[in-house]
């Protein structure tokens with residue numbers, strides 16, 4: 222049931238407990254309790270809103286930074302990742318396989334702001350060996366949902 | 382000028398759906414619960430395979446019975462999902478939708494005067510196709526109290542010396558009824574004893590909720606007297622691709638292929654390549670869609686019951702078939718008024734046979750948002766007319 226609830230709200234966190242109960246064929250109480258458990262166990266970590274900021278007249282820049290680091294003895298990559306993700310500009314941090322170690326996704330008000338962050342905060346860290354910054358030009362899809370088109374129903378109204 | 386028309390064609394009644402469609406098309410900004418096709422797009426990897434086949438220039442006819450690759454996949458699929466064993470080479474053919482398969486199966490088998498048992502409410506094509514093939518349709522009126530399943534007694538009572546074919550269409554459009562293993566078991570010996578051939582339209586076989594679909598062809602003694610019809614329209618959301626298939630005894634398939642060869646040549650080549658991909662790697666898509674339908678199904682049944690409309694639990698397809706007999710309106714009146722007063726389109730049960738009187742077909746092949754708005758409006762409508770009474 223946990224997985225069923227998670228799948229049901231994965232793309233739409235606004236579904237009400239009452240509707241979830243009907244759709245999954247269980248009681249509202251069971252839904253509410255399960256969600257509470259999932260929150261307590263930080264399996265559900267938050268309920269953000271997916272916004273296409275490109276459509277709002279408000280400057281925002283996203284950059285993806287490839288970071289090479291030296292892992293610390295006994296702590297591996299976790300300690301350095303934590304030092305990086307504490308910055309509020311940082312949206313996501315992933316440990317990677319392959320040519321570099323961490324992917325850091327940054328959001329800032331301008332390219333200047335992002336550049337400053339990289340050169341003044343990220344690059345000078347002791348463990349950071351190198352960075353490669355890529356600016357995002359346009360976002361097409363996030364969290365499994367397309368940001369661009371909204372398709373309307375083209376089916377005939379009545380079919381057998 | 383002489384009368385250019387065939388009497389038997391002129392005499393066929395236009396489908397009740399058509400009539401309703403004309404009314405609905407006049408109505409601007411109506412929201413519909415009236416479609417018989419999935420709201421999902423064909424999964425992208427399947428579409429891409431179609432595009433790829435065009436890029437590679439695969440734009441020729443295929444062999445009449447269909448691409449070998451596709452027939453092999455169909456045969457594997459029927460075994461994997463329903464425990465059916467068909468030789469891809471002799472017992473499987475690819476058609477232009479399940480629709481064509483229904484038509485040519487009837488044409489391959491019927492002699493003038495042969496009777497075809499058609500349990501209604503059902504999909505609209507069996508009756509006219511039987512007439513066009515020279516047969517005589519014999520309607521069996523299924524009953525709400527049996528959850529619209531075909532009972533042993535109803536079957537026995539309808540058989541005459543002339544009965545040749547029984548059309549079984551479960552999971553059912555428009556009722557959402559299924560016939561499970563035990564339901565089928567009760568009619569199998571009658572079918573065998575009376576030497577009937579079954580055309581089993583299993584186009585909704587992937588859309589069952591709670592239990593897996595059982596094909597009547599999987600019962601001992603049934604494979605040699607059953608033509609299984611299935612397709613890609615509903616399971617893979619591929620209605621516009623026009624791709625389906627029939628599996629059955631080589632003796633009958635051979636004749637069906639003959640008609641198909643002269644009337645159709647072959648199913649669309651692009652669609653056939655896409656179909657291979659669907660059967661090879663479409664299982665997760667089917668599961669995702671089934672899961673979404675199931676949630677909506679529960680929601681719609683709940684909402685209808687909350688309105689005080691009786692509806693049996695529909696375990697298949699994507700339809701709910703609520704009873705509106707308590708409201709002092711015919712199905713046609715209900716649907717027409719609902720459209721005029723609340724701008725919601727549903728199909729009256731009578732479009733699928735006279736015994737659909739007093740019922741409506743509600744499709745849940747819609748987004749939850751759409752379902753919510755439509756059902757809220759329907760609730761208003763029902764409340765208003767109930768208090769008027």
Ligand SMILES: Cc1ncc(COP(=O)(O)O)c(C=O)c1O
Pocket residue numbers: 381417477478479480481504550553554582584611612613614620623624625
């Ligand atoms: C019960 C049933 N059979 C057959 C068909 C025809 O499907 P297709 O020709 O698209 O395969 C439909 C379509 O609505 C249907 O509901």
